[in-house]
Amino acid sequence: MSILLRNIIRFVLLLLLQVFVLNQVLLHQLVSLNLYMLFVLLLPFNLPRPALMLLALLMGLSMDMFMNTMGVHAAACVFIAYLRPFIINILSPQGGFETTQKTPSMTSMGVSQFLTFAAILVFLHNLVFFSLEVFGFGNFFYLLLKIICSTAASIFLIVLYELLFFSKK
Numbered sequence: 001m002s003i004l005l006r007n008i009i010r011f012v013l014l015l016l017l018q019v020f021v022l023n024q025v026l027l028h029q030l031v032s033l034n035l036y037m038l039f040v041l042l043l044p045f046n047l048p049r050p051a052l053m054l055l056a057l058l059m060g061l062s063m064d065m066f067m068n069t070m071g072v073h074a075a076a077c078v079f080i081a082y083l084r085p086f087i088i089n090i091l092s093p094q095g096g097f098e099t100t101q102k103t104p105s106m107t108s109m110g111v112s113q114f115l116t117f118a119a120i121l122v123f124l125h126n127l128v129f130f131s132l133e134v135f136g137f138g139n140f141f142y143l144l145l146k147i148i149c150s151t152a153a154s155i156f157l158i159v160l161y162e163l164l165f166f167s168k169k
Contacts, residue, residue: 003044003102011059014039019066022157032150035157036063036073037125040081041118044102049085056081069133076129080121087120106162118158123151 018036025033040056047055060074067073088104091113106114126147134143 007039007043007055010042011039011055015059015062015066018063023067027153028149030146030149031153032126032146033157034122034126034129034150034154035161037077037080037122037154038158038161040077040084041121041158042103042105043084045088045104046102049082052084053078053081072129072132075132076125079128080125083124084121087117091117114162115155115159119151119155122154122158123147126150126154 014036018034022033022035027033036059039059040052043052043055056077057074060077061071063069063073063077064071091109102108104114104117108114109117130143130147130150
């Protein structure tokens with residue numbers, strides 16, 4: 001299957017899973033199950049930054065249309081898309097990652113580097129998303145706790161996704 005087709009399918013499935021399943025699950029007010037940003041994380045290593053940011057904007061705006069959040073998802077997705085190449089650069093070993101699979105994963109990056117990569121970007125996504133959603137720091141510690149709990153839940157879902165759906169070639 002081509003990389004383009006795989007990413008189109010991933011886009012649609014993650015969007016539908018987020019909107020119709022994960023957003024309906026109510027764990028606690030502190031925990032939001034977010035998996036849709038995984039689309040941005042799993043785009044190919046060599047994708048140019050403008051294309052990366054455009055695809056992130058498309059995913060974010062799609063979420064905003066479904067959730068009626070007026071650009072909050074789009075802002076968070078574009079923010080992590082902008083920072084993604086820097087994070088990959090910082091985490092990559094001297095010769096770069098083995099890019100035989102051409103996308104970030106536990107197999108291509110190694111488990112610890114992929115988890116670090118995902119944790120940093122998911123945390124930053126949640127930081128931007130919840131800060132814009134609340135639009136104030138009146139209850140700073142509650143906001144911080146919500147960001148941390150949602151990041152942990154999202155990382156758990158990302159690891160589950162990687163273990164279940166990512167094929168080892």
